Amino acid sequence: MKNITIAVFCLLLLNACRKDNSKFDGPSIQDLYSNFKLIDNFKCDKDSVSFAAGEVSHFTASFNKAVKWQISITGTTSKAQKIITGQSKTIDANNGTWNGSTTVFPIFGVENCIAKLTVEGVTDSFLLPIKIRSTKVNNGLVIADFENGFNSAWTKFAQSGANMDFNVKADTYAPQGAKYLNMAGTVNWDWCIGYIDFPATAYSASNTLALATNPDAVFFNCLIYGVPNTNSSLVLFQFKEDENADGIFNAANEDEYDYQIDVNWSGWKLVTIKYSDVTSMVNGQPVTPKGNSQHNPNKIGKISMYHLANKDNGFASCKIDYLIFTSSPIEP
Amino acid sequence: MLFLLFSIGALFAQQKRAVDFIGGARSMMSNNRILVTDSFPDTLTTKRNTGGYALIDLGVNIKPNKNTEILGMFRIRNQYGGFWGSGVSFDVRQLWLKGVIANVVRYQVGDLNLKQTPFTLYNHHADKLDSLPAIFNFQNQIISYEKFYLNNTWRQQGVNLDFGLKFSKYLKEADFDGYLTRLLATDFAKVPDRLMGGFTVNILQSKNFGFGYNNFSVFDVKGTIIDSNRYRNLVNTFSFIYKTQIKNKPLEIKAEAGRSLSETTENITASSMQDYFIHAYTEFKLPKQHLNLSLGYLNVGPDFRSIGAQSKNVNYNATPEFYNRYGNAQSSRPLSVMDIIRNDNLYTTSVNSNLMVTSPIYNNILPYGIATFNRVGAYLKAKFDNQKGITCNATHNNLSEIRGQGTFALKKFTQTKVNAALEINKIISTKRSFKIQAGLDLQSTMRKSQVEVEHVKLNTLIMTVGLEYELFSNIDILLGTINVNNKGNDFSDSRNAYSVVDYLTNVNYDLHQQITAFGIRCRFSDRIYLCGNYQYSNYNDKLNLNPQYKLNQFAITYNMTF
């Protein structure tokens, strides 16, 4: 046994010299940390694209090493921007595809755009022109895009405060289409500045919205504009499920789910939430739903949208547009 | 639950001692405060917070007959501040059935705590700080309880069988242990059913020689989703143990060697990985000198993958329990040593099929324990215990990469760990316990290359000092401090879903962390204590990659285990 032991240890010691010089793991550090070189020029497979027809555009380029890169596409008219980022040695259809969606609002229109490629740590940038022949179409149930003004089936309430505005506006702020809803005012006695009820009957003949039954497959999206240097607005959506579809939401025994957005940013921002993620709340605190406690998007009878703000902090203002239900997170 | 309670009552009435209650209870209250030092004053973070809970884990252990045992344990948790039933949750914490079939085969179905060998299925706790002072250790033990950490096991759900056989000739006995558990349940779309199974056969040939065979595999069940691409990780190892004596001094040799295969059947971006490992060590005991010496050899191939042994119990991508954002930029707060010590939501319970992120801050030498791939070298351990109150453990690792990362040049790893404890009451023969402990962990990672950009030099120094003094009978004063210092640079690898390196980022460190704590503990019994402690920690990134912060906490913990 002694000999066996010695033999085993000798074998082990021999093996101690084990090295694998045939290759190394990962990209070459020399490449990663050496000077940048563009191997294949920045190109796009189309000089004009019709997103409405389902077309997409692919950008391509290749470099001497893996780099952090960014393609920003800017509409020359709308100033909308799409940002695509990545970290790789090549840009191709897998990581450089644009489907017409927007990152910085407003949404792209039919217009000329400039695509700009920048690489981290490299001062040079690379430009390409590209033209949008038709814009991207988003499939879903539009609750409000305000393009036709105020729907008579909606119910609006605005407090009688100072500098109140709860109206549809058509100006350069519009992030989608030409119009949006402006919500502003000073209400120093109440958090509620105003609200709009969107009843399901405004969209279909039935008492509930025509949405999928699976709450994981229903997403609520909207665009909200935070006005700089004003009292931070809260936008509260109440999704009221008419579980027995009798046309009346009964708060005592039917579910209400709520989504409160603290508008603490400046400019337009896309807000998206999966319906199964909204919770029941009272005064911002979670509570148990009063109905069947199940998210039933197909039973939503009414959506109430509140504009709230701390009454002690004065004038509050925000803008909202493009309230839409989709089956996946929207890329407007 | 009512049914359960009444059923228990009925059983209890019918057959005394057929029902036992086990579990634990704990209440914890804490007040926390963060202080951020940044170029802009932090006006957004809620600086102080309070939290806590009281919980009961009530396990009902039912023995319908002498060969069968059932445990159902539910947890009732009441969040601090919740009055009249608010903030209450009910959960099932454990459920299992075990018994003996035909007086031969032992089985358990349901929750299992499984362990094989260090290269097959093993929870290494690779980043656990050694020689943790008692004031931190009790917090760490709560995490262990919460996450079912028991003898380096992983929590699994499935079935386990074991039996033993005795023989009259050739061999003395054989033990068989096998299990089959489920890692993932299909969502019928993208996630397949993923099972984990394995077995160990340990054979005792004589009183001095034993050997074993260990099999571990994780595999996707075909047809559970439409995607036919299936993952598989297979590990087979042999192990042996041999005992002898040299000049009447015991010598023990243990070794394990094996191979692994990791593949996805239709993977087009990464080929299957196969590699082997060898681990052997000998332990030499010098009883008169109260000394144990071990010399070990380790060789784990760069493509050796064993997810049962290479899963980490700390998830460095998890969000801390509180203050997860800080500073005026509300950036993600980097984890500090206080989080590692007390934050149970950073810890995992089960093995993870994906290679988990490591933290060079705590362990850059063997981040996946001794099963860390791409390591070759030797280690030396010494253990001294004079049975009179002085203990000391020392370890030295001298390792190297086998295959380079982003270069052909190889990293060299050295680590020296020394942990010592003095039980002064034993030394000076007093009644009240008085213990001082100290630990040192010095880690060095070096890579020298002809190309300067490939150079790596990262030094880590972790120091712990603790004191435990019994002020009155069963009332202890606890003190402790931990310092973690990192300085230098190393390349952090980012890996794709197939654990292939796709990017290497040069990360610079000049980080100093410290946590100091003191408290009073009242011991009601070995398993029951009340402890009030105050601890303050400092996270100081001298490179200003993250704003410096201090985290202070006052906590009262009352813990019962039964």
Place this chain on the structure above:
Amino acid sequence: MKFKFTCLILFGFLFQPGFLAMAQEKNTAVDSTYQNGLKYFEVGNFPKTAATALKQFSVNGYYRFVSNYRHLNQAYAHLENNKNNIFVGDDSQIPQLMLNMSGSVAKNTTFGTDLYMWTPMTGLGTTENVKGLNLGISLYGNFTSSLGDFNVRTGGINWYSLTPFTFQSNKGYNRYSIFERNPWDPNTKNMDSRYADFYNSGSINQDERWGQQAFQGMILEASRLPKGFSGVMMYGKTQLNGGLSPLPNNSIGGKIKKEYGSNYISANTFNNVSYTDTLQQTRIGFNVATLEFRNKIKRILLKGELGMGRAFVQEKSNGWGEALSLKISGDLFKKYPLEMHLFRISSKVVNNSSSFINTSFEQTQILTANTSTQPVLPAVASTMAPIGQLVNNRQGVDLNAQVNIGKIKTAIGYNVSAEIENLSSKITYAHPVNSLVLAHFWRWDFPSNVGPYNNLSKIYRNVYETVNLTSIDATTGLPLKKKYFNSVEINSKYHGSMGAHDFYIYYLGQFSSAQNNLAPLTIFTEKALLRTYYHQLETYFGISNNFIWCNYAGFERIIANYETQTDVVSRRPKNQTGISIATGFDIRLSKGAGLYLRQRWMNSYDSSFSKDKYSGYETTAEIKIFF
């Protein structure tokens, strides 16, 4: 493949014929306890040994079914369309089934929790059923050392009290009607024990929360400390600063007590700091510090508490105010127990966790949106409280005496008090005769300023009413004069028997007034801003050991003068009459189980305020079973 092949060979070797025949099982226990030092590693499922079992575990509790049917001939406006109502349950949130579970982990440590279940029986089935914890989870431990004995309670709600000015609820003088059962009233061994105890000792059996407050957190008690010292330290949340918010809204209090003989003196404190905003910019709270003592000098017992307190918002505070309560008691002519109570509590002393009511400091519930506490704060107004109930911004004297003549036992209370500052232009008062029925008009929450004239507020099982004064300063809104209060209470009890049947007759009369001048006795004329007269007569007749016939008659009059708000139509001030006639039965169903039936006819009206009227009846059935 090589490994699989090797395995096959290995197994083939192990299980060759003849070899297997010699095999036998090695360990057959359910728990594998053996250790084999010759394994490379211990493998398999852990733990290998059985866990230590709990020493003792017990479950007890009660089932309580209660249901009301109410019919109103005349109703308040909000019930005009719901004159008939069926209600199952108790909206004081006492559940139908309560299980109290406790376990003993070691000889000196225990834990306890509870579980309630409630089905509202509205026909919706299981979806409406409710489960949860009521008091939550508590852990207890005690510890004996050479320094003293220590007792610790942590976790869920613990009922606890320190002293009246720091942390305690009002205990009163046991002068109340016992016709209606409280949710927490226990079943007694004999059906008439409840009434006999009230006759004999002046109190019925109360549960543990009597006089105590709910507290969540840690309470550390020390007793048998050297030199007669003992102490308490408490840190956590009260109902009023509870909630799941991570804001550090906590209370801290404690007591250091020195005992000498049968007497003691203690230093006590209770303090709260709460934040009203998430960024912790606004800090509110209060501090109270007192000395409590008990000293018996011959036959005279001196007992009291004196101290000071303040409330603050941020760094602003009106300063510290004084709080004094001194009770001198002894037996008059060695026969009649007599107690004199002197008190003075400054308007600056605020503590909603104490036994006195805040009538001076306008405050809001911390995070009122939080659903995890019961956001009930009494209105800030000058209250006409029963004798023994202290309020701040008040000074005065109470006299309480017990006169027993034959089988007639009479407790007499007298009070004269005055506001220290004229801070409130409102007076609040109760409607004890129909209080519970009136409280049932609003279910599930405790609204304020409701009713036909928005002047009723509900607190748990009581409703109080607010009346506004008209003689106020137009600029400040404060009253022009201070208010003075007088009250006389008489509680007579008689126990007789008819053959083998015991019966009890109780009368409770309360006569109070509030006016702008000091008076030695209750004012019974128009000079009083407000007068309240309550008469309650109860009889309990033991038909058998298992059957008690209960009867009740109540009459109340509330009359205000023209310095209070008048009705816009009648132009007259409040002139209220309340009448209540009730009967009922206490029936013992089995050991520990009782059925309690009550039928109450009520009529209440205000001859000046035409919308303030209701009449009808309410039937209550209660089954209560303890186990």
